[in-house]
Amino acid sequence: MYLRYLEELDTQGQKTASSDELAHLCGTTPAQVRKDLSFFGSFGKRGLGYPVHELTAHLRQILGLEREWKVVIVGAGKIGAALANYRGFRQRGFKIVGVYDNDPTKIGKPWGEAIVHDMADLAQDIQREEVPIAVLAIPSDDAQDVVDRLVGAGIRAILNFAPAQITVPPHVSLKSVNMAMELEGLSFALTNSLPSQGAA
């Protein structure tokens, strides 16, 4: 989140930013900002604040965004399409090296700049190209099956959009986005008149 705002400030040509300013932008407190950043190092100048451009570089480094990450998208449905078209990925160093589906009417068809591959080739392709990250955009029923194949092929991280509960071994990172669950969180907030979650 800090990186997002710092990039914005950098684009606007701002040279430094105080913890107070960052806190205000991010909806947190100055002390929180300082503690968070101090965990990774001592980036600021007393009396002046944090050097915007330098700090963005540091954070990118910390997040591992200096390198390019190969990513496969599994599932050429609507969500897969939304993801494949999303320019933000490329911009941030995530290179989509393949889109996979098991629908014969989709395989071989063009898909943005890429072509839809047969899911049967998924495992071997990942293994050969050493792709570390997969984005899962397939129906729930197949999710765990596909995950197991991905894990077997050596995937190291999975971003899951299927509304299914899936499990992975400890050495694989898993992050699930469940849109229905997000809406349910809002339902809870509305039902209980909770205050806003603020920006995120």
Added chain:
Amino acid sequence: MYLRYLEELDTQGQKTASSDELAHLCGTTPAQVRKDLSFFGSFGKRGLGYPVHELTAHLRQILGLEREWKVVIVGAGKIGAALANYRGFRQRGFKIVGVYDNDPTKIGKPWGEAIVHDMADLAQDIQREEVPIAVLAIPSDDAQDVVDRLVGAGIRAILNFAPAQITVPPHVSLKSVNMAMELEGLSFALTNSLPSQGAA
């Protein structure tokens, strides 16, 4: 998350579930499960566990899922399409009452069961129909503008898929899903050999 697993167990016909079992499923601890649930009431039976069916009903009540929530989708692009097609929303009591876009080539065209409406009508429709929730699936540049209009029209919660930082007044609940940021989280986990986030 508990609700998800409980529903699964319920479908499978399981009558009761212990905190130990739920903890194992959810990747947490039995004590955590008991503390979490005890916050809302005393649902379990000692020596037996929690009554699966009853507890799902309780959780649905707590989350405000007994009623139907009207939802508008703003943006008839790929993400909007993925959301509109997603059966999970309807199943869980979220009724999509309208899809809006400002692209003249899309307005009036059918969109699943609905028709794409002109974004110019958005505010008045929300006000008239008293729609409490909006899902934002539009380009970042327009996001804050549209949010302001939604807020002005009396919206009470927003689920934002635009990769933009938006702000809302305190009485409005906001939840943002930023796919690039999710991937960056995985990048950090990979770069720093963090253990899995587990299921979610």
Added chain:
DNA sequence: CTAACTTTGTGAAGTATTTCACAAGCCACC
């Protein structure tokens, strides 16, 4: 160069959350 002002970095204090551990309750079996 000095003085007044700003802002970081960080121990210490204060909160919040998670885990422990165990009494109390419930079931099942004899």
Added chain:
DNA sequence: GGTGGCTTGTGAAATACTTCACAAAGTTAG
């Protein structure tokens, strides 16, 4: 109906996180 084996609910302890508050360090102005 009593006994043994589970499992909850919950204070207390342990851990984690956030906020406070201030010395140290840098900046600006004169």
